[in-house]
Amino acid sequence: MFIVDYLKDVYGAMKSLLIGMNRTGYYFTHHKEIITEQYPDNRDTLVMADRFRGEVVMAHDENNEHACTGCSACELACPNGTIKIINKFDISPEGKKKKAIDTFVYHLELCTMCGLCVEACPTAAINMANTFEHSVFNRGLLTKRLNKPDSKLKAGVE
Amino acid sequence: MFSLESLTTLVQDWLTKTFPPAVALLFEFVIVGVLAIALFAALGLVLVIMERKVAAWIQIRLGPNRVGPKGMFQSAADTVKLIMKEGLTPDGADKFLFNLAPFIVMMVAMLVLAPIGFAKGFHIWDINIGVLYVSAISSVSVIGILMAGWSSNNKYSLLGAMRSGAQMVSYELSVGLSVLSIIVLTGSLNINDIVLSQQNGWWLFKAHIPALISFVIFIIAVTAETNRAPFDLSEAESELTAGFHTEYSGMKFALFFLAEYINIFIVCAIGATLFLGGWMPFHIGNWESFNHIMDYIPTFIWFFGKTFFLIFLIMWFRWTFPRLRVDQLLNLEWKYLLPISMVNLIVMTLVAIQGWHF
Numbered sequence: 399m400f401i402v403d404y405l406k407d408v409y410g411a412m413k414s415l416l417i418g419m420n421r422t423g424y425y426f427t428h429h430k431e432i433i434t435e436q437y438p439d440n441r442d443t444l445v446m447a448d449r450f451r452g453e454v455v456m457a458h459d460e461n462n463e464h465a466c467t468g469c470s471a472c473e474l475a476c477p478n479g480t481i482k483i484i485n486k487f488d489i490s491p492e493g494k495k496k497k498a499i500d501t502f503v504y505h506l507e508l509c510t511m512c513g514l515c516v517e518a519c520p521t522a523a524i525n526m527a528n529t530f531e532h533s534v535f536n537r538g539l540l541t542k543r544l545n546k547p548d549s550k551l552k553a554g555v556e
Numbered sequence: 557m558f559s560l561e562s563l564t565t566l567v568q569d570w571l572t573k574t575f576p577p578a579v580a581l582l583f584e585f586v587i588v589g590v591l592a593i594a595l596f597a598a599l600g601l602v603l604v605i606m607e608r609k610v611a612a613w614i615q616i617r618l619g620p621n622r623v624g625p626k627g628m629f630q631s632a633a634d635t636v637k638l639i640m641k642e643g644l645t646p647d648g649a650d651k652f653l654f655n656l657a658p659f660i661v662m663m664v665a666m667l668v669l670a671p672i673g674f675a676k677g678f679h680i681w682d683i684n685i686g687v688l689y690v691s692a693i694s695s696v697s698v699i700g701i702l703m704a705g706w707s708s709n710n711k712y713s714l715l716g717a718m719r720s721g722a723q724m725v726s727y728e729l730s731v732g733l734s735v736l737s738i739i740v741l742t743g744s745l746n747i748n749d750i751v752l753s754q755q756n757g758w759w760l761f762k763a764h765i766p767a768l769i770s771f772v773i774f775i776i777a778v779t780a781e782t783n784r785a786p787f788d789l790s791e792a793e794s795e796l797t798a799g800f801h802t803e804y805s806g807m808k809f810a811l812f813f814l815a816e817y818i819n820i821f822i823v824c825a826i827g828a829t830l831f832l833g834g835w836m837p838f839h840i841g842n843w844e845s846f847n848h849i850m851d852y853i854p855t856f857i858w859f860f861g862k863t864f865f866l867i868f869l870i871m872w873f874r875w876t877f878p879r880l881r882v883d884q885l886l887n888l889e890w891k892y893l894l895p896i897s898m899v900n901l902i903v904m905t906l907v908a909i910q911g912w913h914f
Contacts, residue, residue, distance in 0.1 A: 408892060412772075415877065422614045422876040434618045 411444035446528040449510040454481075454504055455527040456544040463552040464545055468499035474546060475518035480508040498551060500545040521555050559589065560856055561677030577714065588680055596818055603817040604631040606864075607871055614875040635810070643806035653707035658702035658811035665818040667693045670827050673747050675835050675856035686747035687739060690733055690826055696780070697819070698724045701783075701790065704812070705800040716799025719882060720783055720790030726889045727780040727787075733897040734770040734777065737904040738763075738830045741913060751834035756841050758833040762835045765911045771831045773897045778823040779870055780885070782816065786877035787885060824866035830861065832866075835859040844881055 408468070425431055444454075444493065458464050468485045486500040516525055534540060567587070569890045571580040605620065605628060612619025620627030645651055671686035673679040683689055698721050707719020739745060741763055742753045753759075760767050780787035792800035801812045828834060835855035880888065907913055 406670060408896070418876045422872065425616050426613045426872070429613065431616050432613075432618055433616050436618070436621075556672065 403436040413537065417524060446530075450530070451513050451531045452528045453506055453511070453526070453528040453532065454515060454524050455508065456524050456539070458546055458549055459552070462549045464549050465521045465525055465552050465555045466499050466502060466545060467521055467551060467555060468497055469520060471518045471520060472515035472524060475514045477512065477514065478508050480505045480510075481515055485508065486509075499545055502544045504544050505540065506542060507537065507540040512534055560675045560854075564678060570597065574797045575594050582692075592666060592680070596666070596763070597637050598812065600817055601635065602633045603821065603867065604634070604813075605865070607817075609729045609873075610871045611870065611875050614618040614692040614872070619722050622894055638810040639807060641806035641809045642732045644803075648709040649803065650707035650709070653703050654803070655808070657700050657704035657707060658815070659696050660703060661815040662818075664693060664700065664823065665815045668819075668822045671747050672822070673751055673829065673834055674859055678835075678856065679748070682746070684691050685745045685747045687750070687830075689825070690822070691735065694819070694822070695728055696853055697815070701800050704804070708803040709802070710803055710893055712796040712798075713802045716790045716802070720800060722882075723787060723789060723885060724781055726886060727777045727893075730773050730889060730893040730897045731781060733894070733901055734774040735826075735830060737766065737770040737897070737901050740901070740904050744842070745812070747829055747834070748828060751836050754833035754836045754839075756839055758831065758836070758838070760831040763904065763907060766900050766907055767831065768873070769900045770897065771783065771827075772829070773826055773893055775866070775869065775873075777889075778827065778891060779873055780889070782819045782870075784816070784832040784870060786819065786879050788874075788879060789882060790887060820867055820870060822864065824863045824870065825859070827866050828862035832862045833858075834862075854871045 442502040447463045454466050456466060457544050468483055470483050470485075482503040482505075483499065484503065487495045488498045490496050503512070505550055511526070513526055532540070568584070571583050574580075575583065606699060608630070609619045609627075611617075615657050615739045620630035623629045625632050645654055668690050670681040671679065671683050671689055673682075701720045701724075702717045705713040705715075705720070708714070737749070740758055741759060744750060744753070754762070756762075760771055783790045789799075790796075791801075796802070801809055804812060833839075835858050837847070837850035837853060837855065
C-alpha cells in the first residue's frame with residue numbers, strides 16, 4: 399500500500415540519519431579517538447607505522463656484511479633511475495673472477511618511495527626505513543652510497 | 557537577583573528624566589544599535605570558532621589550536637585578516653548591485669533580531685505579530701543572495717543564487733507550517749506571549765508527538781533556509797566554488813559569512829522560543845519547589861543555552877550528512893516535509909481544540 403511504503407520510507411530515513419549522528423556524536427564526545435599527530439611538538443614520542451616508506455637503506459650486520467650480490471634487479475625495477483649499481487670483480491683464491499658490489503648509489507632526490515626495488519631484491523638486502531626528515535641544504539647530500547666502506551657480501555648469500 | 561529587565565528600566569528612567577522624550581528615544585536607538593552590532597560581532601567570533609571546533613572533533617581532528625589558548629583567538633585573527641584584505645569588484649560586475657548585496661543580507665539579519673526576547677523583559681521591539689514579522693523579513697534575504705549572484709556576472713554565482721532562491725522559497729512553507737502548529741496552541745503571534753504560555757512546561761514536552769514532529773520539521777527546514785549543509789547547494793564548494801559569493805573578497809565576503817552565522821543564531825533563537833520556551837526556565841507542571849530552584853538561573857542564560865544547543869544540533873547535521881542533489885532537495889520538501897507538516901498541523905489543531913495538551 400502506498401501510505402505504508404511512504405511511512406516506511408520516512409522511518410527508514412530517520413533511522414539511518416540517527417545512526418550517522420550517533421557515530422559522529424561518539425567521535426565528538428570521545429577525544430581519545432583523535433588521530434592528529436602534532437608533529438614538531440611530539441617529535442620525541444612519534445611512532446611511525448612499520449610499513450611507512452621513508453627511504454631505501456641497506457642493512458649491515460655487526461661484521462659490516464650486507465646481503466647485496468650486485469645483481470642489479472633493483473636498478474632494473476626502479477621506474478625513475480634512482481638506483482645505480484657499480485660492480486667490481488673480486489679474484490677468489492682459486493683464481494676465479496667473482497662479481498661483487500663496489501658502490502650502491504641511491505639518489506634520494508629522485509626517489510618516489512614506491513618500494514619496487516625492495517620487492518625486486520632476491521636476497522632482501524635493501525629495505526624501506528621509516529625516517530622522513532630528509533631536508534638538507536646541499537643537493538649533493540641527497541645522493542647516497544648505501545653500502546658502507548669496506549663492507550662485503552655475507553657468506554652463503556648467492 | 558540580577559536581571560536585565562531592571563537594567564533596561566534603569567537606563568530608560570534615567571534617559572527620560574535627563575533629556576526631552578525625542579532625544580531620549582534617539583539615545584535609545586543608538587544604544588540598541590550599538591548593542592546589536594556588538595552582539596553580531598561577538599556571535600560571529602564565537603560561532604565561527606565553535607563551528608570549527610565541532611567540525612574538528614566530529615572528524616577526529618584537533619581543530620584550530622595555535623592562536624591563543626586552545627586556539628580560541630583564531631576567529632579574531634581571521635577577522636583582522638579579512639578587514640585588511642582588499643575588497644575586489646570584478647570588471648564585468650554590476651558595481652552598484654554587487655556592492656549593495658552583502659549589506660542587504662546583513663540588514664535582513666539585523667532586522668530579524670528586533671522581536672526576539674533575549675531575557676525576561678529584554679527585547680528590542682515587543683511587537684504583537686513577532687513570529688509573522690520574523691518569517692516575513694527573513695525571506696527578504698533571498699533577494700540579497702539573488703542580487704549577489706546576478707551582479708557577479710559569473711555562471712557559478714548565478715547557479716548558486718538560483719538554487720538558493722528555489723530552496724529558500726520552498727522551505728519557507730514547512731517552516732511556516734511548523735511554526736503555525738505552535739501558534740495554534742498559544743493563540744498569539746507575540747513572542748512574549750508564546751514564552752509566557754510555556755510557564756508550566758515547554759511546548760516540545762507539553763504537546764506530545766505532534767510538537768515533536770513539528771520540531772523535527774522545523775529544524776530540517778531552517779537548516780535548508782539558512783543554506784547550510786546538507787542543504788548547502790547554493791554554495792556547494794565542490795561544484796560551484798563558493799556559489800553566490802564566489803566573486804566576493806575581504807570585508808564584503810565577511811559580511812556574507814557573518815550573515816550566515818547570524819541567520820543560524822536567529823532561526824535557532826526562534827526555534828528555542830517556540831519549542832523550548834525561550835528564556836523561560838525549565839518548569840515541570842506544579843512542582844513549585846523544583847520550578848523555584850530553576851528560576852534562580854538567570855533567564856538570559858536559559859535563552860542562550862537553548863539557542864546554542866540548537867545551533868550545535870545544526871552543526872552536528874552539517875558535519876554528519878552528505879549534501880543532497882537538487883531533485884532530492886525538492887523531493888524532500890514537496891513530497892515529505894510539506895504533506896507531513898500539513899497533516900501534523902491538523903492533528904495539532906485537534907489537540908488544541910480538545911485541550912489534550914498539558
